[in-house]
Amino acid sequence: MTTDKARTERIRQVYGARTSAEMAERYDDWAAAYDADLQALGFNAPRAAAETLAKYVNAPDAKLLDAGAGTGLGGEELARLGFRRVTALDLSPGMLMAANEKMVYEELVVAELGKPLPFETGAFAGTLCVGALTIGHAPPESLDELARVTAPGGCVVFTVRTDTSVEGGYEARQSAMEREGKWRLVERSEPFRPMPDGEPDIWYHVWAYQTA
Numbered sequence: 001m002t003t004d005k006a007r008t009e010r011i012r013q014v015y016g017a018r019t020s021a022e023m024a025e026r027y028d029d030w031a032a033a034y035d036a037d038l039q040a041l042g043f044n045a046p047r048a049a050a051e052t053l054a055k056y057v058n059a060p061d062a063k064l065l066d067a068g069a070g071t072g073l074g075g076e077e078l079a080r081l082g083f084r085r086v087t088a089l090d091l092s093p094g095m096l097m098a099a100n101e102k103m104v105y106e107e108l109v110v111a112e113l114g115k116p117l118p119f120e121t122g123a124f125a126g127t128l129c130v131g132a133l134t135i136g137h138a139p140p141e142s143l144d145e146l147a148r149v150t151a152p153g154g155c156v157v158f159t160v161r162t163d164t165s166v167e168g169g170y171e172a173r174q175s176a177m178e179r180e181g182k183w184r185l186v187e188r189s190e191p192f193r194p195m196p197d198g199e200p201d202i203w204y205h206v207w208a209y210q211t212a
Contacts, residue, residue: 004198007037015136020091020112023137027070028094034071035098042197043073045159045204049130050077052187052206056155057126060084065124067146068113068132072099078128079104087124089117113138113145122151129158131194133170140173147182150211156183162191162203174207183209 010030017023030037057064060082066074069088078086079102087107088099096108111118113132127150132138146156160170177183187208194204 024091027092031094031098041195045194046073046077046130049157049206052208053126053157054081062125065127067129070095072102074128074130075104113142117145119149123149125154127156133160135164135168140169147211154211157208159204181212183211186210
């Protein structure tokens, strides 16, 4: 049985990683327990983000990207909403192996957010990114690539913690991209607790941008 102490230690190990390779290895080690750990915390962000994306991309055959897919919690929500063509991208091969077991993705890609992504410009009608845009993980510059691989008129939906949104440079990059004509804001959710059963002091926004 997983204890709160063990769960906290796994999270601490991941956020203590000093390099991308070390982070991937620690997520690989966490993959088997990841879903149970987040379920115990009441993790609701994948559903909130997927439902937001479905407001702006509503064709079941639309090609979507789940960036920072982890074990596929976002993919499960997209499948629940009827989407059938979803690509999962993650730094951790172990996480993607767990995601593959859910049978909700048509492609699995190992790649790192914050670096050039291995997709054509405009390859996806919509992009989802839940939980990855945070200090020590995917940097603000990741947003440029998420917008690039999303087709004009498509939608990029992502979560950012309210306490790191400004400090981490995410809102500054979001605003700069709007000034640069890369996208426009279509929705920002009210702040909500993504893990109400275990991390009540953490708050998220869901952001949605239409690409230019």
